[in-house]
Amino acid sequence: MIEGAPWRRWVFFYVPVTAFVVSLLFPFYWMVITTLRPDNELYRPWSASNYAPFWTTHPTFEHVRDLLTETLFTTWMLNTMLISLAATAISLFCGVLAGYALSRLKFPFAGSIGTAIFITYLVPQTLLFIPLADIIRNFRLGDSPWALILTYPTFLIPFCTWLLMGYFKSIPKELEECARIDGAPRWKAMVYIIFPVAVPGILSAGIFAFTLSWNEFIYALVFLSSPEQKTVPVGVTSELVRGDVFFWGELMAGALLGSVPVAFVYSFFVEYYVSGITGSVKG
């Protein structure tokens, strides 16, 4: 703690921490309050005398009901869930195998393949979306979940591989050697000895990959066109805004409900998530 007089503690600790927490969380509070506010209160200019920003006396679930019954929101949720889970599964499968090979096995070009994967890790999606859209069209994958299930791993695999490489390196070699001396074949030692020990690392990579695919926007925006195929971020952006009219109540309800699965997964695995972030940075 900060040494010295109590006022120092207030000035250097409590006040800045509170300011950070309030400003980081305020937009979420604003989502909740907007969702629950009836329309006649919602569209009241801020300069009006009866503008009451921080609470509502007539909370309503009208917007949530409209969102669930009159839009395709539930379909988008299912699409996003399916795509995120499939992309995460593919990426984990590839990432675990590649991470093991790169950290444990000696083979030609291991170093250059590792570097190449690190470079793809740094390639942003916005660099490739136009030629990829062309390729997706040629493969006749356009407007189907497969377009995203197959392309999301391109930014998830490098991340998973990199994270898991670090994790595998931290597992002592002797563990595997014991099994090998006892006569276990190479692949069995890998699957039955190393992978179970690496579960925490695999879990952090998986959670991170899931939230990244839930968050992805530009590929989903470009590759999907029909409303029933869209993911939550794209559906909310394109279908809840008609022309210049924003349906703010429904939009905020959508933003809130669309964040729930990610927040849910996150709340259970905060520690794994944090170690995923720090692991990805440490490399």
Added chain:
Amino acid sequence: MATVGSVASVALRRQYVPMSRRGPITRLLEDERRLAFCLMLPTVVLLCLFIAYPFFNGILLAVTDTRVGVPGHFVGMENFVKIWNDNIFRIAVWNTCLYTFVTTVFKLALGLWLALLLNRHFRGKAFMRAFILLPFIIPTVLSTFAWKWMFDPTFSVLNWMLFHAGIIHTRINWLGDPVMAMVSVIIVNVWRGVPFYAISLLAGLQTISPELHEAAAIDGAHAWARFRHVTWPLLLPVTLVIVLFSVIQTFADFQLVYVLTGGGPANATQLFATYAYQLGIGTGLLSQGAAISLAIFPILLLVVIVQLVYIRRAETL
């Protein structure tokens, strides 16, 4: 560790089969190179198909005059000459650099401050850390909509707060005014990025042994001197890696600007990615769009090389 190893191998010993009686696949995979080949195959195939191939395809697109539905002809460097002389492209380059620079400075400063605050023992620390990461994990598009609503000219709660605090006397036209639009976009990006910086830097701070601080304190170093001469040099390698990742992400940012301003008003917030999208997908000028997004690459490469060299040097110090 020895106990774990022996327990695991006891479990395996039951399945022991002499080499000669093992299946052909197991025998094939006993060779290190072959096993490595099989393990790398799925990753290499997927990455070649959806990263390397589109990358070369993008280069091919950029030297033709392809539009949507119209096969193109080879035109050489014409597209690059065209975008070089394009005023909007120049604005986008400038905006992207400005946006990246300003947001990175703020994210680093505020993130470091928050990390230093959190690097203390106090009640509810784990809880607070979990909540602070929310802006980073909630899908960007969705939280950006909340900001767009907070920036709404007529219904803005921010205007109400600033007005009642006595800071402003007329409304701020957050997204309608060219300068304020850039400021708004920067605010949202900083808001989203600070938690990532703070949590990563916090992890870096926790690896610094408290004994170093104690030793410095005994030598009479004040808080600032301890930070300047103990914490900062030890934190530098981690910081550089975080900045590298963040700069790349920010440089290629799309979704935040797309939702908040769409690049407007009058291209005041147009970035590389939003302009590439507008030309390539919006107007269907595929090859010009591809040329613009390819133009990100050399700049990105330069930034990455400079930073990697810097990281190398910081690590060997």
